[in-house]
Amino acid sequence: MVYLLGVEDLAVTRCGYSPLHETVCSLRLRGRPGGFPEQRGWAASWARDYAGLDTELLDALVTPRGFAPDVLTPRPRGCRPCIQDELPLLAAVPPDRLPAGFRTAYACDGSPLPPVLDLLLDDPYALRGRLVSALGEYWTRCLEPAWWPRARTVLEADLAYRGRRLAECGPVGLFADLDPGISWADGALRIRGGARGAPAPARREPVAGRGLVLMPTLFADRALCEAAAGGAPVVVYPARGRGTMAEGTERVEGPDTGAAAASAALADLIGVPRARVLGLLDTPTTTTALAQRLGVTPGAVSRHLGALAAAGLLERTRSGRAVLYRRSPLGESLAAGPGRSGPAP
Numbered sequence: 001m002v003y004l005l006g007v008e009d010l011a012v013t014r015c016g017y018s019p020l021h022e023t024v025c026s027l028r029l030r031g032r033p034g035g036f037p038e039q040r041g042w043a044a045s046w047a048r049d050y051a052g053l054d055t056e057l058l059d060a061l062v063t064p065r066g067f068a069p070d071v072l073t074p075r076p077r078g079c080r081p082c083i084q085d086e087l088p089l090l091a092a093v094p095p096d097r098l099p100a101g102f103r104t105a106y107a108c109d110g111s112p113l114p115p116v117l118d119l120l121l122d123d124p125y126a127l128r129g130r131l132v133s134a135l136g137e138y139w140t141r142c143l144e145p146a147w148w149p150r151a152r153t154v155l156e157a158d159l160a161y162r163g164r165r166l167a168e169c170g171p172v173g174l175f176a177d178l179d180p181g182i183s184w185a186d187g188a189l190r191i192r193g194g195a196r197g198a199p200a201p202a203r204r205e206p207v208a209g210r211g212l213v214l215m216p217t218l219f220a221d222r223a224l225c226e227a228a229a230g231g232a233p234v235v236v237y238p239a240r241g242r243g244t245m246a247e248g249t250e251r252v253e254g255p256d257t258g259a260a261a262a263s264a265a266l267a268d269l270i271g272v273p274r275a276r277v278l279g280l281l282d283t284p285t286t287t288t289a290l291a292q293r294l295g296v297t298p299g300a301v302s303r304h305l306g307a308l309a310a311a312g313l314l315e316r317t318r319s320g321r322a323v324l325y326r327r328s329p330l331g332e333s334l335a336a337g338p339g340r341s342g343p344a345p
Contacts, residue, residue: 012211069101095124
């Protein structure tokens, strides 16, 4: 796919993520035992809760090759919508769109419809209600408690990075390292092999004032383009830093008791708690995510972050309502000193 962007398109190009998109795409873990290794520990941690859900339907929402109906993976409205806004939109989707969406996804996959969909596609109203209920419970019981705070931190860090790239280097810098399969030249954004289920030669599509949405995800191995009639095209790409999701896995079922221990020298200098906080800030992270990884209260983490920032060891970046912390050059120098032991891989 080749998108032809004019000046007006670049002016309204935006980035954002979708919790509903991530919820549906996380179901790809079920059909790819060797895929997304950084997510495997998380999936194991919620396996018991998942078993008590509407697994017959949830397992059918993504095809064996990872396709899902476009209606289940929406473009984000704004930079960072919440699931409580997106599920009602799904509940309001015209029911007649659902059967066509599922049949298209499974046709692209080359797989037969699962029995549960064979039955429900004849009653799209019942399908819509069961979809919203199943996805809502999956989010509440499996993703929201521990996984989403960590995932949101990675996605927010990606948005902050894209904003810096645009500010420092313009559109050339914004598109340069989205994905190896993406290239930008002379007003054309090329996504190699980006059309899902369509190996045809690259098609050239003028964006014609609709703008472009760049959407990071934790559940893609390469960039994909998702076009919708009358709407802005969406380029879904692997989120920067998604591999760091593995760092939180061993802490999901209990506090971090030493995996992020800093060197003895650094601990002697600034204290063990603050050394541990500094050691976890390889990528921009929120107070809430740090508290979850350390097994302490957000208030305790906030006090340490304030002291580290006052000492010039941290930098702060505001992203919407969230504040992201990462090590400053001085903090990097201290954390990389002799004997440093960072988070467990």
